[in-house]
Amino acid sequence: MTTPRIAAHLHGFGDRIALVHDGRELRYAELAERVSAYAHDLGSGRRLVALAARNDFGSLIAYLGALEAGCAVLLTGSVTAELIDVYDPDLVIEATQDGSTPRPHPRRTGSAHTLHPELALLLSTSGSTGSPKLVRLSYRNVLANAESIAEYLAIAETDRAATTLPFYYCYGLSVLHSYLLRGASLLMTSRSVLEPEFWDDFGAQRATSFAAVPYTFDLLERIGFDRMALPHLRYITQAGGRLAPERVRHYAQLGERTGWALYVMYGQTEATARMAYLPPRLAAEHPDCIGIPIPGGTFTLEPVEGGDELVYHGPNVMMGYAETPAELALEPQLTRLRTGDLACRTPDGLYRVIGRRSRFAKIFGLRIDLQRIESGLAAAGYPACCTDDGETLVAAIECGDTAAAARLAARLSGLPVGAVRVAAVESIPRLPNGKPDYPTIRQLPGTPVAAHTDIRTLFADALGLHPETIDPRASFADLGGDSLTYVALSVRLDRALGQLPVSWPTMSVAELESLPRRRNRFGRSLDTGTLLRALAIIAVVGSHIGLFVLWGGAHVLLAVAGFNFARFAVTAAPAAQRLRRTLRTTAFIAIPTAVWVAATLPFSDYYGWQNVLLLNKILGPHDSATAGHLWFVEVLVYIVLASALLLRLPIADRLERLSPFWFATGLLGVALIFRYRSFNLYTPDNVAFSPLACWLFVLGWAAAKATTPWHRLLLSAVAVATVSGYFDETDRERMILAGIMLLIWLPSVRVPALIAGTAAVLADASLFTYLVHWQVYPLFGQHHLVALLVSLAAGVAAARLMGLARAVARTATGSAALDGQDLGGRLLSQLRDENVSRNRLAGKMIE
Template sequence: MDFLQRLAGFGERTALVFPGRAAISYAELSRRVAAMAAEFGARRKLVALEASNSEHAIVAYLAARAGGHVVALIAPGDALAFDAFEEDFRPDLCARPFDGRWRIVERQSAGEALHPDLAVLLATSGSTGKSRFVRLSRTNVESNAGAIASYLGLTPEDRAALILPFHYSYGLSVLNSHLAVGASVFVSAKGVADKGFTDDLRAAGVTNISGVPYSYELMDKTGFSVDELPSLRFMTVAGGRMPVGLAETFRRRLEAAGRQLFLMYGQTEATARIAYVPSEAMADNPDSIGIAIPGGELALAGEDGSRIDGSGEAGELVYRGPNVMMGYALDRNDLARGAEIEELRTGDLAERRENGFFRVIGRLKRMSKIAGLRISHEAVEHALASRGVVAAVTGDDRRLVAAFSSGQAPEDVCKLMITASGLTALHVEAVAVDALPRLASGKVDCQAVAQLARRSQKADAGITEAFGRAFYPRRVTPSDSFEVLGGDSLLYVQLSLTLERKLGRIPEGWEKIPVGALARLGSQKGNRRVVDTDMLMRALAILLVVLHHATLWPIPGGAAALVMLVGYGLARFHGAALMRGETSRLLRAVAANLAVYAPLVAGFSFARGEVLWPSVFLVGNLGIFDPKHMLPYLYWFVEAYAQVMLIVAALFSLPAVRRRVAANPFATGVAALVVTVAIKILAPKVWAVGAVQIFTVSDVFYLAVFGWCVFHARRARQRLLVLGMAVAAFPFMAYWGGNWTGSWVKFMLQLACVAMLLYAPRVTVPKQVAALALPVAAAGYHIYLFHRLVPELLLSQLKLPWPAMTTLSVATGILTGIAAFHAQKALTAWLARRRSGGAALGAHAAPAE
């Protein structure tokens, strides 16, 4: 009996859960399905359904199935696809939103018979040109749902998170397999990278999550943690090749928490699933597709069609099972045909291992499977040709590359590729050539096209490699962006310098642009450069620090400006992650910066013959330890920076704080500013540490909060409020702090910083200024750490006039820091090359025809 006839038998058990709405029980679902099935009518019809992940669409799908109709699932929001289906298949009913309301519209009866076994039509994923649909029978759907429920061990207690579209066979299989056993489905309103995704899943009590490899990449980048989902039992992945490293990462995380990961392989032509790797075998078979699902059989066929029974020999992967489709359909006439194939030739080249598991090693035809979409290279070429683009397309399971010779702009060709393939800008690239490479036969040389793509990517490698070095040991792919990688303000300055050198400019908003797209941007000429004001401020601030320490001039304030920039960078680069509770990203950034500080602590400890514990534990600035047993006070900034970050991380680990800040980051910032200014004023009354009070976190925290408020002051009134608070606070601080020249210089500098960040966040400067300022800004942290080593250890031994001594101290301080910065870059570059073995990113060559 079809599982749709069993819905009512599960009674009041929960069937469907939608965010913010009352759950739908099986009894209620059965009533609604029966009512809509009656609305469809008794005569068997073809129903075209716009299959959004919505209550209406899911009920309509179940009603069409339960009523014995044939239902075609069309991608939501794609009016062209729906119109094309209507033209080719002439559906009897159309169920879709019209004018914001869900409607069922009856069309004039087409009259052609529908095969009695036919149940569902699914578009072949990623197909372009004329629509082609997979014909699935009731047996196909029912058997596949049962097989999936069997090997996953689904029970009525399970609750799936439906994050995939259910017009996609994988998403549909999640829905069918759970309803078949009386389990429930949580239909998520958020994607895996959206804020609150994990909170929604935890509140819904999901026991399993299914996603494509790209879903897991996003989860890994956004700090998804299985520990936050106490009811989670397992996760599944299908829809493309899962990178072995990523699979291993999630397997270890899940196993450590007592959960399971299932790698699966399938095709729409087999309803959904063909093979899976049992979770207990994952560790030994991370690059395998496993074994056939229950009721199915996998085999290999040679080029002559003969069966390959041994291990280690490659052949086309062939599948037999009750879930193999009836066949394809191009128009309404095809829907009267019965089952036409007994076995599915997958088009994948595979080999059998000695343990009986199968591994896919390539494709027989020019196809790519990216983000769950199977893309025909020929189809994309045809789509480009229809728009006047003479191109040859190649690619692998990460991206498509088109070499074209018809003179269009690469970005325009990329847009056409996106439209034709359904992919995103992260997955396509276009390379302009004088002429397409061809074989002697006159056919396009696909291997040569792939080589063109690799050469193009090598030309872009400077930026890609710079990102790889900056974020070592994390792996950086062309689809990553600075924001996704969790970069901080120091890395932002370093990579801005790289972009300025490679492109002759710093693109606005580059931190949100994928690395691959950045690498393809053209260079810019001219004598002017647009740079972020905070980078110029950083360079000026570090120069003031060096001058202040090398002279007796009253020019303090550089370190205070750096503290303000800490808060500004915190809001800019970590604010969104903190509001999601992802404090680990912030802590990783802190750890990376402290790793540069650690050799200083070790060196001073060795020189003094004791472990300088206050500096080891980053509390030397608190004024409660003998200076003989810690680093010099000039390193207070590093300790205050770490303390600020740890306090912020602790605060944002509290859900109540996260919710309050996320609701209004500016207002909460202003409130925090009032509190921290009060702490600065009142702290000396209860914690009197004397002159070193100016180094304590209580004395400088408000500066970081000022930086937060400046960043979140998006409206004119908000900017005016922050400026007004600065105008009130800083003169008071100058007067209260001693009313001497140095005090006024220090605090007026902070007022100027606030005004510039508020009203001139990007400025145009001569390229010579940028060429001088950006390297200093990029190496600013290293300059701060190392600028006094040479003057204290070597120059102090020389008897030089003070002008010469001051000049040498400043010059050697800056140069020492820059040298340390480049030494670290060289070390990380060497480590990155050693880890990757020098392997270059590039598309795999498709076989030539």
């Protein structure tokens, strides 16, 4: 066995900076020590290690430490049940959410496998298609390819690359290998190039390069990359699929003008990453070429049916494939790599790919197994023949619903529905020899999937994301959804699906896409929380106006807020991420309130400066005429912030994950102390309109976590006992109790489509209606009904204006992050499995 000397190599670079992440630096000597320590902890026995990695210090230390220990590393984004079942790893390591060094989880002592002495690394062949077929790479493969890349890129110790790709993807991993080989540094980040923070870090840390796939350039155009000032950028590398020649020429010329170079590269996982590169000086003149072989490699062209196949020869050619654990012991089986690409050599000595021979396609940097897509479609009743046109998956089907087939093909491939084109044909076009006529299939006009049935597009519109950055395995909660975006999306999803499952916020996008579309003639499904928000705001405004007397709506809204907090803020996401999301949602409540109140100050004495700061409940005055007008907003902000900070405590976070319902019920018990004791903080008349009303919020929280009839019976009993006697008005108590009982027992209701749409609009605008109605309804004197309708309309208009402002802001900055959402979709999100493993991660944290 070749013993890797990774730690010794790293130590040789001494105090040079090796890694930078979130403002922290790690120097080579310290990195070497941590790698050595991790290897020591793993022991000396050679084992099969499954490592789920992220772009952070901890994952990299675990990866290098496992190699240093002599282990064979199965590198992935998520250790799935399928990988466990097929390969039975001896040890599992999963990245931590905070980037700290992950603990190994041995599944046995010793190893259950016979591993070839040269086997170092196992990588997936097919991106996100789920295939257990792996590429076997040796230490020699990895080192040879890193040396070649470092040579033709001329990587120097002063270079610093930003990790724009996940390092369990062979392209991203090659960046790490080649930079660490030369003692250069890495800016470790998982941010998308869409985010301003990525470019802030890139500039502040003087990064000199980043890696891009074709889709990256779509994103760069959206953010105005050609107008950016990046004085330290030395080059951009491009691989992961074919970039259109006109775009190669554009970016090559842009680089020439602004002082950086474009390296177009060609490779496959089977060649450890790279096989060819196009020298930057030739890119503008020969944008349709893959260039020349990397140092140490050569190409030959071998005749096959349809042309000449490109065959690569070099020390980075893989040992072979593995589909079973027994194959991990096999000797190297290849001395050359048949790429599956048809190519030619130009008079200038450059190689150009002109077609594909194999049954794989590369779209958005993902390697798509076309045979697997065809088999999946056939099993669902869609006899099909699949190919690609370079940017789109194309399927010809002989029968069936083309829209449904497109959604299924998207789910099987991990592509967005917009990247799938399905054409219905009487019979699959074939050549005279009976083989499929792929050129004809590529030209078939597809039936587009209507935008309202494209689930990913609906998510993107609601959350302010780009459809192609949404991981199909992520849920609404995973993608940063909250009560502010829930209402509109739920109504649109119900319209698209015909009937929306109650549990849809926790279902993945792919699961929702796979649901059958149903035509329901009995109206729309409406979430009970949404209905209550709409009814409550009508009751609040109408009662203030004097049109009727239905007090209690604000307290129902408080319970609904707790219910939604539990659904959208108390998720399986890491505690720090949950806090950030909650703070952003709270800001969306607090900032418009402060702006509106400040805008009224010059024209009236309606509010004071305490109201602008949302501190009237704390600073007073408590006896002014308008002291209670904003009580609900202030109290809601206080309670949400307190709840979010509570869950940031490790002990509270751990207990909540262990038993969500009983944690909420215990918290309710504590909150009920303030239901019966004010501790002289407020007068008896003000207690119900103060932060001490938090027990109603927590009661709604517990209702959202109730999963059994016994849970619901317990909460119903608590609600009856605690609401009774809280107010002097029995009617108010009955209204509050009715709302809480609906939250506990009825997750959704079926209502006519008109009512569903109206309720959704009113619920979505409830905050703004509450804010503006105080200034609107006095304008109409005794015309109470008109005052109510105009107040509601003003709230809806204000909500729409705010939505427009947010959309304009996102467009101006080129970042979807401004929506207050944590950008769940990232570049190559189909390659990232982080969201998929969150439930499992929560279990690890509990342990």
